[in-house]
Amino acid sequence: MPEQxxxxxxxxxxxxxxGAAQGLGHATALRLAxxxxxxxxxxxxxxxxxxxxxxxxxxxxxxxxxxxxxxxxAMAEAAGRQLGPVQVLVANAAAMAMSPFLEAKPDEWWHQxxxxxxxxxxxxxxxxxxxxxxxxxxxxxxxxxxxVIGHPNATAYAASKAGLIALTKGLGRxxxxxxxxxxxxxxxxxxxxxxxxxxxxxxxxxxxxxxRYREQIPVRQLASPADIAAAVAxxxxxxxxxVIGQVLQPNGGVTRTRA
Amino acid sequence: xxPGAAEGPVAVITGAASGIGASCAGLMRRxxxxxxxxxxxxxxxxxPAQADVSDRAAAAGAIDQVAERFGRVDLLVTAAGYxxxxxxxxxxxxxxxxxxxxxxxxxxxNCCAAVLPHMLSRxxxxxxxxxxxxxxxxxxxxxxxxxxxxxxxxLVKSLAMEVAETAIRVNAVAPGPTxxxxxxxxxxxxxxxxxxxxxxxxxVAPEEIAHAVYYLATEGSMYCGEVLSPNAGAVx
Numbered sequence: 001m002p003e004q005x006x007x008x009x010x011x012x013x014x015x016x017x018x019g020a021a022q023g024l025g026h027a028t029a030l031r032l033a034x035x036x037x038x039x040x041x042x043x044x045x046x047x048x049x050x051x052x053x054x055x056x057x058x059x060x061x062x063x064x065x066x067x068x069x070x071x072x073x074a075m076a077e078a079a080g081r082q083l084g085p086v087q088v089l090v091a092n093a094a095a096m097a098m099s100p101f102l103e104a105k106p107d108e109w110w111h112q113x114x115x116x117x118x119x120x121x122x123x124x125x126x127x128x129x130x131x132x133x134x135x136x137x138x139x140x141x142x143x144x145x146x147x148v149i150g151h152p153n154a155t156a157y158a159a160s161k162a163g164l165i166a167l168t169k170g171l172g173r174x175x176x177x178x179x180x181x182x183x184x185x186x187x188x189x190x191x192x193x194x195x196x197x198x199x200x201x202x203x204x205x206x207x208x209x210x211x212r213y214r215e216q217i218p219v220r221q222l223a224s225p226a227d228i229a230a231a232v233a234x235x236x237x238x239x240x241x242x243v244i245g246q247v248l249q250p251n252g253g254v255t256r257t258r259a
Numbered sequence: 260x261x262p263g264a265a266e267g268p269v270a271v272i273t274g275a276a277s278g279i280g281a282s283c284a285g286l287m288r289r290x291x292x293x294x295x296x297x298x299x300x301x302x303x304x305x306x307p308a309q310a311d312v313s314d315r316a317a318a319a320g321a322i323d324q325v326a327e328r329f330g331r332v333d334l335l336v337t338a339a340g341y342x343x344x345x346x347x348x349x350x351x352x353x354x355x356x357x358x359x360x361x362x363x364x365x366x367x368x369n370c371c372a373a374v375l376p377h378m379l380s381r382x383x384x385x386x387x388x389x390x391x392x393x394x395x396x397x398x399x400x401x402x403x404x405x406x407x408x409x410x411x412x413x414l415v416k417s418l419a420m421e422v423a424e425t426a427i428r429v430n431a432v433a434p435g436p437t438x439x440x441x442x443x444x445x446x447x448x449x450x451x452x453x454x455x456x457x458x459x460x461x462x463v464a465p466e467e468i469a470h471a472v473y474y475l476a477t478e479g480s481m482y483c484g485e486v487l488s489p490n491a492g493a494v495x
Contacts, residue, residue: 169495176458176492218423223481230478239470242435242463245495246488253423253483256416 012058014083015236016075018042018066018123019093021049023192024142027225028090028232033057035233037088040079042066044093059083066093066119067111072126085130088236091120091164092142096157109156116160121167128180137180140235141168142228143247145188148255161186165247172245181244185231188251189213191222218253269293269329270476271322273312273370274339275302278439279389282465283336283472290473295325297370298339312339312366313358315373322373331381334476335374337367337411338389342441344401344448356403363407367414375427383426385476388415389468390433392490400447408433412486419484430482432471435490438462458492 015032019025021043029039030053039057041050042064050061060082064071079086095115097108124139131137146154147161164184171182191210199209214220231250234240249255270287274280275296284294284304296302297310297318306328308321326332340363343355367388378384393401394408412431419429435457436448442462447453454460467489475482488494 172492172495173458177460218420219428219481219483220424221481227478227481230474234471234474234478237470239467240489242459242467242489242491243471243487244458244490244492248487249485250479250481252481253420256420256484 011084012036012038013087014038014040014059014079014085015088015090016040016042016062016079016086016123016127017090017092018120019142020053021047023194024187024190024225024228025090025092026053027229028092029053029057029059031226031229031233032088032090032236033059035236037236038083040075040083040086042075042093065115066123067114069122071119072123075123076126076130080130085134086127087131087134087136088138088140089124089127090140090142090232091123093119094142094144094157094160096154098153098157100153101155104156112156112160113163116157117163117167120164124167124171128175131175131180132178135179137175138236139171139175139180139182140232141182141184143168143184143186145186145249145251145255148186148247148249168247169245176244181235181241183235183243183245184247185228185235186247186249186251186255187223187228188254189217189222190228191224216254217251218256221252223250223252267291267293268333269295269325269331270334270336271295271297271325271332271370271374272302272304272336272338273297273366274337274389275304275307276300278338278441279434279437279465279468280336280338282469283338286466286469286473287334287476290477292334293329295321295329297321312337312369313361315365315369318366318369319373322370322377326377332374332377333384335370335384335386336389336472336476337370337386339363339366340389340441342401342404344404344446346400346403348400348402351403359403359407360410363404364410364414367411371414371418371429375422378427379422379425385427385479386415386418386429387472387475388429388431389472390415390431390486392433392435392488392494395433395486395488396494415486416484423483426480428475428479428482430475430479430485430487432468432475433486433488433490433494434468435463435488435493437465437468439465458495461491463489463491
């Protein structure tokens with residue numbers, strides 16, 4: 001598409017991607033950079049990957065734990081000072097723990113809510129003033145298919161991701177009149193590093209894990225991180241200015257079969 | 260007529276002569292696709308076929324002609340339709356109901372049925388049906404239109420599942436009120452009082468619908484029965 005956020009003479013627009021050290025956050029940062037954004041990249045720590053990524057995205061590394069109330073304001077300030085005000089926020093960082101509901105410890109529950117829901121609440125609050133000052137912005141929230149249809153042994157994660165969908169709709173309505181568009185994406189199984197962890201947990205090979213997941217997906221195909229990054233790029237593009245409060249579901253039909 | 264590409268993927272767009280269909284055809288063409296339009300009127304496409312999509316044989320004939328000319332069909336966009344508003348449900352005549360269903364639902368079914376063999380033979384393709392935001396939320400004084408657009412969503416979700424294991428994807432775009440000739444100058448949807456209820460306070464531009472169609476057609480391989488709704492906040 002010949003649609004870029006700005007012409008060659010325009011200053012580069014600025015995006016902030018949380019949870020960008022690996023997986024879909026990493027792919028998203030690279031895609032937005034390819035589409036012309038300067039991308040500030042966050043993850044809980046920087047083991048070198050964030051700095052390396054920031055070098056490729058023309059941005060900066062802003063490592064922080066988003067459940068820390070100081071993190072959002074600090075990232076918005078650093079990005080604003082070094083790159084310019086954040087115009088696109090990709091709220092992607094997440095924590096997940098699987099356990100049967102009755103065995104889930106309260107601190108496991110609250111950790112997932114604190115990161116996935118409250119953490120992004122704070123990051124979003126921190127970037128809104130800059131978006132308001134410019135009269136436009138895009139907030140793109142990575143929810144989950146499990147936030148749409150639920151999942152056994154993942155109640156806290158599903159609740160946090162369902163909360164993000166309600167947050168998306170509320171923010172869509174509240175901020176739309178100010179030119180700030182909020183939308184969500186609900187992926188399901190993605191071919192990321194997490195699959196290796198899942199395979200080890202299940203005591204099977206990576207290929208067996210992929211096959212086990214494919215069987216749960218109507219299109220029999222795992223999403224690639226690039227597929228989800230493309231959904232982000234679509235929502236960040238100038239042509240998507242009428243998309244507001246929506247939940248895109250590039251999950252191969254997983255949420256269509258069980259909703 | 261503007262010249263089109265000599266090779267490249269092929270899009271068939273119904274209702275290509277105006278409004279959303281014309282916007283889709285224009286964007287696909289500017290992006291290097293070869294385009295064929297099916298419309299009652301001539302369209303600015305590489306292969307403008309004049310046919311009534313509610314006529315199964317005519318729709319099939321037009322699509323077969325596209326496949327024969329270009330050797331493939333990568334994308335079908337079903338945008339053909341029309342709109343009638345301001346009719347109390349009790350006053351919708353049987354003829355109005357039948358015609359609306361025949362064009363919007365029948366036209367979609369006819370074109371899907373005609374294009375699928377071509378896509379199945381190559382094992383890939385994409386169908387994007389244009390529905391309406393009204394089908395998601397319901398509406399008053401245009402029940403026959405809304406019922407037809409709602410039925411299109413049922414068709415899309417079921418057909419998407421039926422071909423899910425192939426690389427053929429079937430999805431819908433459900434536009435909000437869009438600034439096209441379909442909306443009369445005195446349409447309810449153009450009134451400032453209505454627009455003020457929308458979070459974005461404006462009509463959707465046809466180019467914004469084309470943008471969503473293009474995305475589903477080019478990077479939408481993980482969507483299966485999706486309903487993507489650029490609607491300016493009319494339905495959240």
